[in-house]
Amino acid sequence: MSILIDETALSDAAAIFKVLSDPNRLRIFNILMDGDTCNCEMTDMLDIPANLLSHHLRVLRQAGLVSSRRDAVDGRWIYYSVNKAAIAHWHTWLKTFFDPERVKERNNLCGPEGGQTRMTTSIFITQEQ
Amino acid sequence: MSILIDETALSDAAAIFKVLSDPNRLRIFNILMDGDTCNCEMTDMLDIPANLLSHHLRVLRQAGLVSSRRDAVDGRWIYYSVNKAAIAHWHTWLKTFFDPERVKERNNLCGPEGGQTRMTTSIFITQEQ
DNA sequence: GTAATACTTCAATAGATGTTGAATAGTATG
DNA sequence: CATACTATTCAACATCTATTGAAGTATTAC
Numbered sequence: 001m002s003i004l005i006d007e008t009a010l011s012d013a014a015a016i017f018k019v020l021s022d023p024n025r026l027r028i029f030n031i032l033m034d035g036d037t038c039n040c041e042m043t044d045m046l047d048i049p050a051n052l053l054s055h056h057l058r059v060l061r062q063a064g065l066v067s068s069r070r071d072a073v074d075g076r077w078i079y080y081s082v083n084k085a086a087i088a089h090w091h092t093w094l095k096t097f098f099d100p101e102r103v104k105e106r107n108n109l110c111g112p113e114g115g116q117t118r119m120t121t122s123i124f125i126t127q128e129q
Numbered sequence: 130m131s132i133l134i135d136e137t138a139l140s141d142a143a144a145i146f147k148v149l150s151d152p153n154r155l156r157i158f159n160i161l162m163d164g165d166t167c168n169c170e171m172t173d174m175l176d177i178p179a180n181l182l183s184h185h186l187r188v189l190r191q192a193g194l195v196s197s198r199r200d201a202v203d204g205r206w207i208y209y210s211v212n213k214a215a216i217a218h219w220h221t222w223l224k225t226f227f228d229p230e231r232v233k234e235r236n237n238l239c240g241p242e243g244g245q246t247r248m249t250t251s252i253f254i255t256q257e258q
Numbered sequence: 259g260t261a262a263t264a265c266t267t268c269a270a271t272a273g274a275t276g277t278t279g280a281a282t283a284g285t286a287t288g
Numbered sequence: 289c290a291t292a293c294t295a296t297t298c299a300a301c302a303t304c305t306a307t308t309g310a311a312g313t314a315t316t317a318c
Contacts, residue, residue, distance in 0.1 A: 018147075036235050050266085078266095091224070261316105272306095
């Protein structure tokens with residue numbers, strides 16, 4: 001198993017998956033992947049009320065996927081953008097995690113088919129032949 | 130935007146993220162990525178009760194990520210494995226979706242900074258100078 | 259100052275879901 | 289047949305969360 005895939009990484013990945021598991025939130029994130037966008041523009045693109053949009057953006061921000069800044073001309077406007085470092089990290093991680101090359105045929109199955117059996121005490125032994 | 134990333138694909142991806150957003154379920158999936166495994170073996174590896182394991186495996190199966198078969202020698206045993214076609218599909222999709230190259234600087238921001246303003250009727254106009 | 263605009267936070271609710279324990283199904287053995 | 293073993297399904301619960309509407313914050317315009 002790759003060094004990238006340990007228990008901690010799995011836990012972190014589960015958290016990211018959870019953040020992106022909401023359809024609206026994933027649509028928001030997808031828009032941000034194509035460049036900076038202000039809240040108002042997304043309201044129009046997504047047909048989502050502003051307060052709900054804010055909620056989802058906060059979740060994305062707290063997950064480290066997104067950051068925000070105020071407009072330099074008119075401070076009432078706020079731009080959101082993806083965190084490039086985080087994107088690069090998850091791009092690499094997901095490429096490794098979902099690599100089809102990881103899926104190998106096992107030479108030793110855990111059950112009778114593989115010559116293994118199990119006692120009720122959860123101790124694996126080699127089946128006698 | 131890539132042809133791979135349309136509303137339908139986003140909806141499907143959100144569903145997959147949801148399936149993998151549970152820590153235990155992601156650990157199960159990760160084990161299966163390394164090869165076929167029976168229910169009993171995972172019970173030992175994960176310290177999860179058998180019925181809960183079955184529940185998570187069903188969710189993974191219904192999502193098309195995992196399939197199962199019975200042991201040829203002893204039909205009481207069941208092996209689980211990842212669906213290679215699904216893995217390949219999501220491997221490709223995620224590589225595209227999280228591609229850092231997607232994140233570009235926008236030449237036209239939607240707010241005042243980018244020379245844009247907005248009327249209360251949600252109609253975008255070019256700001257006069 | 260007041261008013262308007264862009265956005266966020268708060269409070270409440272309804273629906274979804276992970277977990278647990280008990281009951282059930284399917285298969286093998288004697 | 290009965291018994292044991294592997295795994296699934298059922299029922300109940302507790303927790304979490306997306307959504308909604310109202311109130312609040314920050315900034316700009318007049």
